[in-house]
Amino acid sequence: MSNPISRRKFIGNISALGLASTLPFMSTFSFASDLSSPSNIVNVGIIGVGSRGKVLLLNIQKIQGIKIIAVCDNYDTNYKRAISLTRNTAKAYTDHRKLLENKDLDAVIIATPLHEHAHITIDALNSGLHVFCEKSMAKTAEDCNAMVSAALRNNKILQIGHQRLFDPMYHKAIEMIQNKQLGSLTQIRAFWHRNRDWRKPVPSPELERKINWRLYEEYSLGLMTELASHHLQVANWVYGAAPISVAGFGSINYWKDGRELFDNVNLVYKYPNGNHLVYDSLISNKHYGMEVQVMGDKGTLEMEKGNYFLEHPPAAPGILQLVNDIEKGIFETVPIGGASWVPETANKVKPTKYHQTQKGLPEPTELQFHSFANHIRENKIDEENLKHGYNSSICAIMGHKAMLENKVIEIPDNLRM
Structure with a gap:
């Protein structure tokens, strides 16, 4: 270096x-x-x-x-x-x-x-x-x-x-995390999904790389530097640190049009305390859109939507609780000769909006x-902005390197602020 x-x-x-x-x-x-x-x-x-x-x-x-x-x-x-x-x-x-x-x-x-x-x-x-x-x-x-x-x-x-x-909504989320409203953080899962080729029309062939620079290795690192860098910055902010290593896979599995950069990436970043960021991005399906899901043992945040979910919500009152208990007894009973496990179903508790945007603010x-x-x-x-900008850029660069080399990349201390 x-x-x-x-x-x-x-x-x-x-x-x-x-x-x-x-x-x-x-x-x-x-x-x-x-x-x-x-x-x-x-x-x-x-x-x-x-x-x-x-x-x-x-x-x-x-x-x-x-x-x-x-x-x-x-x-x-x-x-x-x-x-x-x-x-x-x-x-x-x-x-x-x-x-x-x-x-x-x-x-x-x-x-x-x-x-x-x-x-x-x-x-x-x-x-x-x-x-x-x-x-x-x-x-x-x-x-x-x-x-x-x-x-x-x-x-x-x-x-x-x-x-x-x-963004005030993100700052409110960070405040909740610091106040231990999520309990002990266990994982961040983030994704950014689109469904379009990312190409722009080119008036003449010689302008292809100038206009569509995001698709070529000489000019960009594609999904990592253009999209992932945003959520990498948020993950570093949540954990209060930069990651120490990264592994991942990338491919061109859909837009086979001469582009050189991946249209589909999947990575895991490891942080100093053993926590992980699981990140993926693609441009051939937009069903899940984009989100940063921060998970702790007491709750979950969806930072893009401003949703807060309690891991163990308060018990439902009266007769509703009785119905829930009966249903739980029925569906969690293992029948003779049946499967020896009960499917783990998602928590269906309704989210709470943790921040209301004030009208008139820029x-x-x-x-x-x-x-x-x-x-x-x-x-x-x-100083804080410069550190965030630097660390998220290094994360994107090292993530791309991990996918190209198909191995775990250690991020040296002199590349982390």
Whole structure:
């Protein structure tokens, strides 16, 4: 590994620079500062205005304290769209290096294909700009380390786009876990299922890899970096640690169209305390959608839906309890000559909604930019966000490696923050 960053070195650098260690949720809701003065406006440029970049641009335009003054994309369709969406008020570029020369910028937002993240981020940090980079951080562990090193070396903010860190529903779930409402955690099961080929129409053959970069090894790690990285971040958050090893299988078992990256992945991550994350993703069936199921000996959370299930719900009152007892006696009696076991049936208790979304609050995608702008104004690095972004990226990279090599991959300590 070139330039590995150990946990001790990272924390040492954080301390030496006097950086903030504020929980991202707390900083998210501290944006009621005076935005009327131009000195409080954060000027940003957006590099990469494709499907994700467009979403980010539209969210940023809702925020009073951030102004988009520059856009950049080297694909003509996206370039023209960016100009249109900013109503021709932002300076447009096709080369990110030219954008970085704009002296009015405070920060850049990077939403390019994955293989472009590292070198553009490092160029921006070395230019004295703060950076918001979409997840995953990078395609290799070496590039992830280089990005963190550049942020620390230049004393600049590097925030990674994990919007669940800014979702009140997720924070309520973490609070419940920390308060032992689930009891002792035993396992996390997470999945993300879709049913579409993940392809975009290509106007001419030479643009196939530029437009459909998510399908090719040179540019992406597919399901791991594009989808799994979200739930890997959540699992690390729940367990309060990064995993120590991973094993798994991946295949192209449906979309046999020349793609190089798996359309079906199944992995198990092992954590320091012996707990596991069981993860799978596919793009040929959407019946189960996506979820993060956190299981303890006293309860279960479905974090995407906001559901809470008690493992041992209170007994039903009166006659209902009597009926349940009778039914239990009938169906759990083993008949002579019958099976010597009773099928284990799922707990059918109804869920409780553990969080009610407050009307009028910004969405998590918008909230993460409030936090980014506030950290810029205060010149404080969000240590927690950087650790989450780094660890989830390393998890995705090592999971892909485990599937390619068909073996258990140990994740070394110097690749875990």
